[in-house]
Amino acid sequence: MRIIDREDIIKSVERLCIDTNCILNDDIIKSFDSFIEKEASPIAAGILRDLKKNGEAAKKRMMPICQDTGMAVVFIEIGQEVYVDGSLEEAINEGVRRGYINGYLRKSVVYDPVIQRINTKDNTPAIIHYNIVKGDKLKITVAPKGFGSENMSRIHMLKPSEGRKGVIDCILKTIDEAGPNPCPPMIVGIGIGGNFEYSAYLAKKALLRPIGQYSEKAYLREIEEEVIKKANNLGIGPQGLGGTTTILWAAAEDYPTHIAGMPVAVNISCHVTRHGEVTI
Amino acid sequence: MEISLKTPVTREMARKLRAGDRVKISGIIYTARDAAHKRMLENREKDGFPIDLKDSVIYFAGPSPAKPGEAVGSIGPTTSYRMDSYSPDMIKYGETVMIGKGKRSSEVVEAMKKYGAVYIGAIGGAGALLASHVEKCRVAAYEDLGAEAIHELVVKDFPGIVIIDSEGNNLYETEYLKYRRND
Numbered sequence: 001m002r003i004i005d006r007e008d009i010i011k012s013v014e015r016l017c018i019d020t021n022c023i024l025n026d027d028i029i030k031s032f033d034s035f036i037e038k039e040a041s042p043i044a045a046g047i048l049r050d051l052k053k054n055g056e057a058a059k060k061r062m063m064p065i066c067q068d069t070g071m072a073v074v075f076i077e078i079g080q081e082v083y084v085d086g087s088l089e090e091a092i093n094e095g096v097r098r099g100y101i102n103g104y105l106r107k108s109v110v111y112d113p114v115i116q117r118i119n120t121k122d123n124t125p126a127i128i129h130y131n132i133v134k135g136d137k138l139k140i141t142v143a144p145k146g147f148g149s150e151n152m153s154r155i156h157m158l159k160p161s162e163g164r165k166g167v168i169d170c171i172l173k174t175i176d177e178a179g180p181n182p183c184p185p186m187i188v189g190i191g192i193g194g195n196f197e198y199s200a201y202l203a204k205k206a207l208l209r210p211i212g213q214y215s216e217k218a219y220l221r222e223i224e225e226e227v228i229k230k231a232n233n234l235g236i237g238p239q240g241l242g243g244t245t246t247i248l249w250a251a252a253e254d255y256p257t258h259i260a261g262m263p264v265a266v267n268i269s270c271h272v273t274r275h276g277e278v279t280i
Numbered sequence: 281m282e283i284s285l286k287t288p289v290t291r292e293m294a295r296k297l298r299a300g301d302r303v304k305i306s307g308i309i310y311t312a313r314d315a316a317h318k319r320m321l322e323n324r325e326k327d328g329f330p331i332d333l334k335d336s337v338i339y340f341a342g343p344s345p346a347k348p349g350e351a352v353g354s355i356g357p358t359t360s361y362r363m364d365s366y367s368p369d370m371i372k373y374g375e376t377v378m379i380g381k382g383k384r385s386s387e388v389v390e391a392m393k394k395y396g397a398v399y400i401g402a403i404g405g406a407g408a409l410l411a412s413h414v415e416k417c418r419v420a421a422y423e424d425l426g427a428e429a430i431h432e433l434v435v436k437d438f439p440g441i442v443i444i445d446s447e448g449n450n451l452y453e454t455e456y457l458k459y460r461r462n463d
């Protein structure tokens with residue numbers, strides 16, 4: 001058994017909340033460069049250059065890349081041999097609290113979703129996904145997610161007979177309907193199979209994969225490639241003002257499903273797809 | 281065309297702007313998101329408006345908190361359709377320019393045509409870059425709403441592009457078709 005100190009968890013989560021919100025990951029910056037080169041619309045290329053500049057400005061001033069610093073989504077992989085000194089959940093939320101307060105991040109969480117909608121003032125609670133794995137390590141991934149793009153996400157409960165074409169079509173339809181709303185260029189997470197809620201979880205998890213790293217499963221890679229190509233032929237372009245850069249990337253994850261179903265979740269994200277991890 | 285737009289913006293000025301014009305806005309503008317819109321319109325008869333809506337520029341945005349020594353935090357646009365149910369009334373009561381991102385409803389466009397107003401897009405996700413065009417920021421009303429409070433901003437050359445003009449021309453309907461391919 002290995003004991004992990006609560007304070008280490010808090011500090012890690014705090015740091016990750018701040019860093020992911022202020023520093024655009026390298027894979028995204030690199031992909032801007034390659035899309036700027038290929039972009040058919042000069043206005044669109046200009047917008048992409050501005051987004052790159054925005055990333056640079058944010059890093060330099062340690063200011064959030066985007067004012068919507070999101071709801072903190074936290075993935076935990078905890079080894080079976082780990083003992084956390086105190087409540088893990090409380091430690092994560094304390095880390096989020098400190099990160100959003102000390103990092104001057106925007107607090108965007110409300111207690112009651114329907115009637116009062118009163119701000120919790122410290123961006124807690126986080127959305128936490130736990131996974132118990134072998135070993136004595138604790139891996140923490142923080143992925144703050146904005147809601148301009150979250151609101152454009154959809155789950156499609158397809159019939160198995162709709163097959164591969166049904167999968168591609170519903171993903172493209174989701175992207176097309178999102179249009180200018182999620183600050184394109186988008187990054188698209190896709191979860192196929194499982195059930196209703198698990199497909200959504202997979203789609204969210206797919207957003208953690210770096211741009212350029214296709215699925216190891218051949219059929220998923222083909223779906224990813226086809227979605228990237230066809231989505232960029234939709235014409236939406238950066239900010240919806242037309243162009244050949246509508247999505248920077250699409251990543252798909254799958255899981256076995258029921259004989260009667262074929263769920264496909266599409267988690268729309270924007271160029272500010274934030275994620276960072278540490279292993280303690 | 282690139283146009284320097286000084287606020288306040290009269291209905292005549294708004295009517296001259298065309299979809300596709302690039303604008304640089306200077307002067308006072310106000311931020312308001314759904315919660316502030318809702319409260320303003322619900323309390324109108326009782327309290328009047330907390331800001332002068334006549335010829336006003338309303339930016340759909342909620343900044344991240346300013347660090348010590350900075351005028352404002354990151355401040356990009358929020359998705360505008362959440363304001364669609366409020367905007368026709370806001371336009372009726374004097375708003376002439378809306379700044380946001382994303383599609384608008386036909387009711388909003390009809391009100392823009394009727395009264396003379398425009399919808400300007402700011403680059404969504406470029407909150408740090410846009411912050412460099414904000415010289416001053418203070419809370420003008422509804423402090424309890426936090427990021428959703430109405431902030432009065434003094435901006436200089438704040439960049440945007442006219443997406444929908446007062447004739448109903450709409451870049452979101454025309455531009456994507458130029459690059460759309462069916463293969």
Ligand code: SF4
Nearest residue numbers: 066146148183270405
């Ligand atoms: S969709 Fe992304 S870039 Fe746009 S406002 Fe939301 S978090 Fe920011």
